[in-house]
Amino acid sequence: MFPLPVFREGGQGVRYLELVVSDTAAIRAWAAERHLPETHLARWLKMAERDRAALLAIARALRLSTGALVTALATLEEISVRESCAIESVLARDPIARIIKGRAGTAPARAKAFLEALRAIRYPRLAEAARKLEAEIAALHLPRGVSVVLPKDLGADQLRVELQAGDGAGLKRLIGALYANTEALAHNADMLGCGEDRLRK
Amino acid sequence: MNFELDAIVIEDRCRSSALAARVIEKVPPHVPVSYVADGREAALPQTGARDPFGAGKRRMVVLNRRSPFLMACPSGSAEFACCGYLVLTLASNCPMDCSYCFLQEYLAGNPGFQVYANYADALDELERLAKRAPGRHLRVGTGELADSLAFDRITGMSRDLVEFFAARDGLTLELKTKTAEIDNLLKVDPKSHTIVAWTLSPDAVFRNSEHRTASPSARIKSARRVLEAGYRAGFHLDPIIAYAGAGRDYGELLDELFDFVPPERIAFFSMGTMRMTPGLRTAARERFSSDPMLLGEEVLSPDGRLRAFAPIRIALYREIVGRIKASAPKVPMYLCMEQPGVYRRVLGAEPPSAAALGDLLARG
Numbered sequence: 078m079f080p081l082p083v084f085r086e087g088g089q090g091v092r093y094l095e096l097v098v099s100d101t102a103a104i105r106a107w108a109a110e111r112h113l114p115e116t117h118l119a120r121w122l123k124m125a126e127r128d129r130a131a132l133l134a135i136a137r138a139l140r141l142s143t144g145a146l147v148t149a150l151a152t153l154e155e156i157s158v159r160e161s162c163a164i165e166s167v168l169a170r171d172p173i174a175r176i177i178k179g180r181a182g183t184a185p186a187r188a189k190a191f192l193e194a195l196r197a198i199r200y201p202r203l204a205e206a207a208r209k210l211e212a213e214i215a216a217l218h219l220p221r222g223v224s225v226v227l228p229k230d231l232g233a234d235q236l237r238v239e240l241q242a243g244d245g246a247g248l249k250r251l252i253g254a255l256y257a258n259t260e261a262l263a264h265n266a267d268m269l270g271c272g273e274d275r276l277r278k
Numbered sequence: 279m280n281f282e283l284d285a286i287v288i289e290d291r292c293r294s295s296a297l298a299a300r301v302i303e304k305v306p307p308h309v310p311v312s313y314v315a316d317g318r319e320a321a322l323p324q325t326g327a328r329d330p331f332g333a334g335k336r337r338m339v340v341l342n343r344r345s346p347f348l349m350a351c352p353s354g355s356a357e358f359a360c361c362g363y364l365v366l367t368l369a370s371n372c373p374m375d376c377s378y379c380f381l382q383e384y385l386a387g388n389p390g391f392q393v394y395a396n397y398a399d400a401l402d403e404l405e406r407l408a409k410r411a412p413g414r415h416l417r418v419g420t421g422e423l424a425d426s427l428a429f430d431r432i433t434g435m436s437r438d439l440v441e442f443f444a445a446r447d448g449l450t451l452e453l454k455t456k457t458a459e460i461d462n463l464l465k466v467d468p469k470s471h472t473i474v475a476w477t478l479s480p481d482a483v484f485r486n487s488e489h490r491t492a493s494p495s496a497r498i499k500s501a502r503r504v505l506e507a508g509y510r511a512g513f514h515l516d517p518i519i520a521y522a523g524a525g526r527d528y529g530e531l532l533d534e535l536f537d538f539v540p541p542e543r544i545a546f547f548s549m550g551t552m553r554m555t556p557g558l559r560t561a562a563r564e565r566f567s568s569d570p571m572l573l574g575e576e577v578l579s580p581d582g583r584l585r586a587f588a589p590i591r592i593a594l595y596r597e598i599v600g601r602i603k604a605s606a607p608k609v610p611m612y613l614c615m616e617q618p619g620v621y622r623r624v625l626g627a628e629p630p631s632a633a634a635l636g637d638l639l640a641r642g
Contacts, residue, residue, distance in 0.1 A: 159573045200575045203587050231587055232577040268589065 100130045107136060111143045120150055128157075128164035135168060138177055139191055140184040152195045159199070167198065203231055210268055217258050222251050225262065228269070236266040281373035281429065281490060282336055283309045289317035289341040292395035297433060298340050301393075304432040317341025321370075321390030329565060331382055334389025335373055338429070341392060343367070347400035348407060351422060361548065361612050362636020363452075364407075364416055366400055368435060369393045369424035374456060375489040377566035378517055381423065383558040391424075393433055401442050408448050414633075417640035418443075421454025421475070428457050436462045444469040450640040454514065456491040458500040464507050470642070473545050474504045475512035478535065480527035483519055487571045494531060502538045510642055512545040516614055517552035518594060519571050520586040525597040532601045541606030545642050549598065550614035551591040552576075553583040580617075588620065595624040610638060 101122055108118045121129055132153065136146055153164045160167075167173070172194040176187055197204035207227065214225045226237040238255065242248035255262070286305055290313055292298050302311060314320050320339045323330035351363040370392040371385055394400075404418065420426045420439070430436045436453065443451040444467060451472045453463075463474065476497040479487075484494050492500070501511040513535070518528065552574065554562065562572050576584035585591060595613070602611060612635055613621050621629040630638070 154567075155573050158568055159570050161570070199573075202590055203575045203577070206587065206589065230577060233580065 100126065100133065104129060104133050107133060111146070113143050113146065117147050117150060120154070124164060128153075131165040131168045135173075135177060135191070139188045141188050141191075142185075145188050145192060148192055149195060152192070152199050156195070156199050167195075170198070172197070200230075206268070207231055210265060213261070213265055213268075217261055219258065220251060220254050222247065223254060225265065231269065233269075236262070236269055238262065283338055283373075284333070284336040285309060285338070286311040287317060287320040287337060287339045287390075288313050289339070289395070290315055292317070292340050292342055295340070295395035297393065297395040297397070297435075300434050301338070301340055301432055317392070318344075318388070321388040321392050323387070323389055331386060331389045331561075332375065332565070334385070335371055335375060335391055337390050339390045339392045340395050342396045343394040343399070346403060347394070347397070348403045348418070361614065361639060362417065362632040362634075363422075364418045364636075365422040366404070366418050366420050367394075367423050368397050368400060368420050368439075369433075371423070372425045373428050374425060374491045376456075376491070377487040377489070377562055377569045377572055378519075378552055378554065379562075380554075380558055382561045382565065383555060385423070386561065393429070393435075397435060397438075401438075404442070404446075404449060408446060411448070413448075415448055415450065415637050415640040417450045417452055417473075417636055419452035419454055419475075421452065425455050425457060426453035427455040427459040427463075430457075430459045430462050434462060437466050440466045440468050440472050443471040446471065450642075452512070456488060456497065458492040458496045460500050460504055463504055463509065468507075468509050470508065470510060473510040473512045473642075474501065475514055475545075476501055477514045477516060478531060479515075479517075479519075480524070480531045482521065482523075482527055483571055486569050487519075487566070495534065498535050498538050501535075505539065505543050510545040511539065511543065512548070512639075514548045514550075514614075515598060516548055516550040518549060518591075518598065519552050520574050520590050520594050521571060524594055528594070528598050529601050532598070532605070536605045541609060544606055544609045546610045546612070546639050547602055547606075548612055548614050549595060550616065551586050551594070553579070553585045553615060555583055559584055583615075592620060592623055595620075599624060612639075 104121055105118070107113070108121070113121075121132065124132070132149065135141070135149075141149065153167060156162070156167050157164050173191060176190050176194060179187070182190070210227055214227075217225075219225065222241045224239040224241075226239060228235060228237075240248065240251045240255070242251055283305065286301060286309055288298050288301075288311065293313065305311065317339045318341065320337065321334070321341075324333050327333040347366050347368065349365050349367070351361075351365050371381060371389055372379070373391060407416070427436060439451055439453075440463065443449050449471065452475050453472065454475045454477065456477050460474070478494055478497060481494060484491065501513075505511050515528065518524070552571075554576070556578075559572065562569075566572060574586050575590060577587050579585045586594075599611060602609065611625060612629075613624060616624075618629050629635075
């Protein structure tokens with residue numbers, strides 16, 4: 078077993094390199110500290126040596142919570158099978174590498190961005206559809222008080238529109254704004270349940 | 279096909295049945311045969327087995343069925359556009375092992391490969407049903423909880439069934455299979471009352487997911503042979519899996535099919551994209567962790583099943599339907615376990631009633 082270089086974070090943004098003699102010992106230590114259930118630890122340790130080490134480095138760098146690590150483990154395993162690639166190579170991809178290297182944002186925000194980036198790799202066409210829908214809805218410039226809510230993870234084919242008004246005049250104004258955007262909103266609803274050809278337009 | 283069996287277990291009361299005699303005669307000599315008082319116990323999951331479901335597939339249990347043989351298709355629901363399929367359960371479980379198979383969840387509690395020795399009772403049930411529905415044409419299939427032809431060389435059931443249906447005008451038999459086990463079929467005249475229906479998948483799905491099945495090419499060649507022997511042939515593109523490149527692969531599969539099978543002789547195409555309950559997905563991923571076909575871009579549908587995101591699956595359906603219509607414009611097509619809205623968007627028409635579609639498919 079060669080010593081494994083691992084970046085660790087000290088106080089006040091100081092990072093230092095630690096040589097760990099056994100990566101499995103380091104993973105076990107992380108798991109014990111975070112109360113990672115044994116089944117998930119076993120999955121982690123079953124990974125190829127470089128894969129499990131890369132995940133450990135990220136778990137430390139982003140100070141992943143136990144739940145976030147479990148989600149990352151499952152998503153990474155699925156990406157690896159879908160794309161026939163090593164987990165280490167997934168973690169080295171641009172969107173993820175940028176999140177790891179970037180210093181902006183809190184650790185939880187970076188962890189969240191990391192999981193979102195993994196999800197976009199795991200579900201590329203869903204992520205693209207969500208991005209297009211969100212962009213189209215934003216481009217409508219609907220007034221405050223009108224919310225167009227996409228189903229969670231695009232898991233349903235229904236678009237929800239919410240109106241919040243404090244008086245009759247306000248409600249009339251919101252309904253007018255909706256009415257003016259009828260075609261565009263109908264198009265958004267179609268994109269959730271119609272053909273991919275609509276998504277390409 | 280060369281399926282492996284670890285053991286044959288015969289229920290005492292079936293010792294003298296014709297089915298038990300055929301099984302004992304045809305089973306390879308190295309497979310042990312034993313007898314038990316209650317065959318249902320032999321079908322339970324083996325304690326301590328690493329893969330109890332997989333072990334069940336290799337243990338054939340010959341027993342009497344206690345419940346009715348005939349039932350409405352378990353996939354049917356008021357939520358979906360249905361095809362009026364009636365299911366005749368002559369066996370339970372299957373020696374093949376498709377990673378996406380719903381039996382992994384449905385039969386987890388009794389995975390033994392059960393074959394029912396009292397299947398003559400099923401024919402009596404059919405007779406009674408036909409008498410109660412004069413003038414109707416019913417399509418009855420044996421391929422829901424088992425493959426209709428797997429092990430037919432051992433059980434020989436297909437000949438009895440085909441002969442029974444050949445003598446009855448209001449009944450059509452559908453034998454659904456992923457095998458090329460058609461030798462017994464070629465020995466009897468179906469009088470056009472039997473449809474042999476193959477589930478077809480592109481090579482990529484066959485290689486990754488359909489373990490111990492006949493190759494798609496072998497299935498297509500078998501279809502050609504049964505057509506020449508007087509059978510009708512149908513095709514289930516089910517599950518359709520929306521992986522990258524699926525549209526091209528399904529197109530090539532259909533090209534191959536239409537090269538071998540005259541389109542005007544095809545009885546129907548059914549289509550359904552892969553759907554899994556979360557429980558089935560967990561079971562399937564545990565047994566086939568390296569199968570990429572189980573890892574599509576599914577979302578949870580309102581019926582609680584995971585399916586490919588609607589725009590993705592509708593686009594793939596449309597591509598496949600377009601390819602079929604180009605070569606076989608008159609062949610009936612229907613979707614299985616899909617919402618009426620998807621049906622309309624894909625096939626451009628309201629879904630017919632289950633009874634009407636069932637009648638159409640049965641009459642041909």
